Amino acid sequence: MRFSKYFGMAFEALVLNKVRSALTMLGMIIGVFSVIVMIGMGQGSQAYITEQVRGLGAGVLIVTPGNPKTQKSFGPPGTTTAMTLTLNDARALESIPGISYVSPNAFIQAVLKVDKNAVGGMVLGTSPSLAVARGFKLRSGRFFNDQEARTGARVIVLGRKLAQDLFVNTLREPLGDKVRIEGQRFRVIGVLEEQGGGLFGSTDEQAIMPTRTFQSLLKGGERINSIFIKSGSDELLPVLQNQVSTILRQRHAIRPDEDSDFKIQTQSELLSTIGVVTSAFTILLAGIAAISLLVGGIGIMNIMLVSVTERTREIGIRKALGARHRDILAQFLLESATISLAGGTLGILLGLLATFSVARLVQLPFVFSSLAVCGAFVFSAAVGVFFGAYPANQAARLDPVDALRYE
Amino acid sequence: MTEPVIALEAINKVYGGAVPYHALRDVSLVVAPGEMVAIVGASGTGKSTLMNVIGCLDRPTSGAYFLSGERVSTLGDDELARARNRQIGFVFQSFQLLARYSALKNVALPLIYAGVGAKEGEARARAALERVGLGDRLHNRPNELSGGQKQRVAIARAVVNRPSLILADEPTGALDTRTGEEIMALFQDLNRQGVTMVIVTHEPDVAACCGRQIRMQDGRVIEDVRLVPRQAGL
Numbered sequence: 001m002r003f004s005k006y007f008g009m010a011f012e013a014l015v016l017n018k019v020r021s022a023l024t025m026l027g028m029i030i031g032v033f034s035v036i037v038m039i040g041m042g043q044g045s046q047a048y049i050t051e052q053v054r055g056l057g058a059g060v061l062i063v064t065p066g067n068p069k070t071q072k073s074f075g076p077p078g079t080t081t082a083m084t085l086t087l088n089d090a091r092a093l094e095s096i097p098g099i100s101y102v103s104p105n106a107f108i109q110a111v112l113k114v115d116k117n118a119v120g121g122m123v124l125g126t127s128p129s130l131a132v133a134r135g136f137k138l139r140s141g142r143f144f145n146d147q148e149a150r151t152g153a154r155v156i157v158l159g160r161k162l163a164q165d166l167f168v169n170t171l172r173e174p175l176g177d178k179v180r181i182e183g184q185r186f187r188v189i190g191v192l193e194e195q196g197g198g199l200f201g202s203t204d205e206q207a208i209m210p211t212r213t214f215q216s217l218l219k220g221g222e223r224i225n226s227i228f229i230k231s232g233s234d235e236l237l238p239v240l241q242n243q244v245s246t247i248l249r250q251r252h253a254i255r256p257d258e259d260s261d262f263k264i265q266t267q268s269e270l271l272s273t274i275g276v277v278t279s280a281f282t283i284l285l286a287g288i289a290a291i292s293l294l295v296g297g298i299g300i301m302n303i304m305l306v307s308v309t310e311r312t313r314e315i316g317i318r319k320a321l322g323a324r325h326r327d328i329l330a331q332f333l334l335e336s337a338t339i340s341l342a343g344g345t346l347g348i349l350l351g352l353l354a355t356f357s358v359a360r361l362v363q364l365p366f367v368f369s370s371l372a373v374c375g376a377f378v379f380s381a382a383v384g385v386f387f388g389a390y391p392a393n394q395a396a397r398l399d400p401v402d403a404l405r406y407e
Numbered sequence: 408m409t410e411p412v413i414a415l416e417a418i419n420k421v422y423g424g425a426v427p428y429h430a431l432r433d434v435s436l437v438v439a440p441g442e443m444v445a446i447v448g449a450s451g452t453g454k455s456t457l458m459n460v461i462g463c464l465d466r467p468t469s470g471a472y473f474l475s476g477e478r479v480s481t482l483g484d485d486e487l488a489r490a491r492n493r494q495i496g497f498v499f500q501s502f503q504l505l506a507r508y509s510a511l512k513n514v515a516l517p518l519i520y521a522g523v524g525a526k527e528g529e530a531r532a533r534a535a536l537e538r539v540g541l542g543d544r545l546h547n548r549p550n551e552l553s554g555g556q557k558q559r560v561a562i563a564r565a566v567v568n569r570p571s572l573i574l575a576d577e578p579t580g581a582l583d584t585r586t587g588e589e590i591m592a593l594f595q596d597l598n599r600q601g602v603t604m605v606i607v608t609h610e611p612d613v614a615a616c617c618g619r620q621i622r623m624q625d626g627r628v629i630e631d632v633r634l635v636p637r638q639a640g641l
Contacts, residue, residue, distance in 0.1 A: 005519055005525070012507065016507055313503070314505055316503075317503045317504075317505060317516075318516070318520075319488065319491075320462070320464060320491060320497050320503070321491070321492065321497070321516050321517040321520060321564070322488050322489065322491050322492020322493070322517055322520040322521065322568075323488060323520050324484070324485040324488040324489070324520070325484060325485060325488075326485075327488075327520060400464045401459050401464050401465055404464075404499070404503065
């Protein structure tokens with residue numbers, strides 16, 4: 001009952017200064033909004049990448065170039081380090097018994113052209129087994145076969161959206177037609193069904209060709225970005241990992257006391273690495289956003305200090321009529337808490353809405369983080385109380401005689 | 408013997424600072440229930456300080472103050488607030504109403520701090536306003552009321568928690584003569600109903616309405632006389 005009266009008083013005071021309250025609240029709204037969006041996007045991309053890695057299936061080893069100890073930045077596997085893996089490395093690994101496939105992957109960003117249409121996309125060089133491993137479904141045509149992979153045939157499989165964009169307004173069917181990439185022509189032998197995302201970006205906007213074709217025509221040299229190795233089961237992985245390491249160290253002529261210039265990870269290791277990286281990223285973004293929350297809190301403190309000064313006489317009157325220290329304290333604390341909580345709640349709602357819309361737009365999974373929402377709510381209440389405490393205490397400590405005389 | 412409402416024993420009030428200022432010197436005073444007392448004197452004679460001490464807004468530097476038998480001179484801030492809330496109704500020269508509240512809410516304000524429920528509080532505030540003749544101005548804000556009406560709202564607020572003492576500081580100071588007379592008549596009316604009144608004033612006409620006049624000079628009581636009060640408003 002008492003509380004509801006204080007709340008009523010706080011609400012009245014805020015309604016009285018509508019513009020001022022709204023502007024102060026805006027600081028909180030922006031702060032909480034950015035925290036929610038940042039966390040939402042971070043977790044969305046984390047979920048997305050995790051989903052992709054899981055999509056590789058069980059029993060997969062991923063070999064990426066570069067020393068794990070010197071790798072400092074992050075990104076899709078194999079994009080951020082020196083290129084120490086070669087196609088021949090991949091071929092050498094095929095000799096290991098008990099392996100169902102070895103898929104060397106290399107990719108570049110390139111412009112694909114059909115007539116006057118030019119579309120930017122990622123061109124991926126890989127092995128035919130990728131189609132099975134990733135569970136690609138073809139809308140029309142077929143995936144390239146082992147023979148085409150061995151001979152480096154000029155064949156290409158297009159993602160659904162890429163095919164649409166390339167052949168728009170041409171009155172031609174992609175299948176059997178030619179696509180130009182960096183002056184080279186490739187015959188389209190298949191168009192994928194819409195797949196959504198992939199580990200190296202959306203498969204719908206990718207072109208896929210045999211690794212050999214890729215290396216001989218698009219990107220000179222033997223360098224590749226990653227090697228996927230699939231074994232029958234997860235139990236074989238530790239043995240397999242040793243074998244791969246031995247073969248690669250031998251091929252790269254690494255002395256026993258030297259660190260490897262490549263990294264072998266299982267799917268779960270890759271997941272945890274990605275988890276560490278993306279959560280660090282999320283925390284970083286949320287931290288930056290939290291600064292705006294802090295600024296919002298300072299805004300509240302500022303406006304509450306102004307309010308206390310303006311209402312010195314009111315405080316004097318209330319004290320003369322019997323308000324105790326804690327009555328005044330509660331009244332002003334509740335005012336700042338109301339601002340910050342209302343701002344926080346609005347910020348949460350707007351943030352969720354924005355996260356949802358953006359996730360829909362870029363086809364990321366929408367992750368509802370109850371922790372982030374509860375955290376933002378509690379935090380905004382705490383901001384209100386924390387930054388309201390000093391002004392409220394100033395108000396409560398006023399001497400009634402002085403406050404009544406204040407002009 | 409009935410307990411005095413106010414009993415001051417050798418009250419001193421010294422304001423610190425580079426040059427200490429002795430605002431009250433050995434003031435002793437007893438006010439019995441039902442009395443109507445005027446505290447008079449020129450400005451700077453300690454009237455306001457005395458009123459602040461009596462009103463529990465300020466503590467004396469030394470001496471003892473008993474309000475309705477309770478020793479309040481040594482109480483902490485929160486107990487003083489409680490004493491003000493339960494025992495004292497204030498009427499100020501400048502009304503001291505909250506501009507954004509209606510008359511009704513202004514009058515109900517002391518009841519919030521007394522822990523009275525909203526419904527009962529509103530009923531009591533309504534009754535208090537009717538008692539001062541403002542039954543038809545319940546929902547007007549102070550800026551929609553005349554000076555005399557504002558002071559009536561303040562008086563209603565002073566009596567709403569049934570205090571043992573009403574303390575008025577220059578209650579007619581901001582009003583014209585005619586309105587001032589009406590307010591004094593209302594005070595006399597309340598006094599006849601048994602409310603103890605202490606009125607600080609420098610207007611002889613106001614003081615004459617009280618049955619007892621206490622004159623202050625240089626922080627001391629120099630005169631304490633009882634007379635037949637003038638009937639206000641006639």
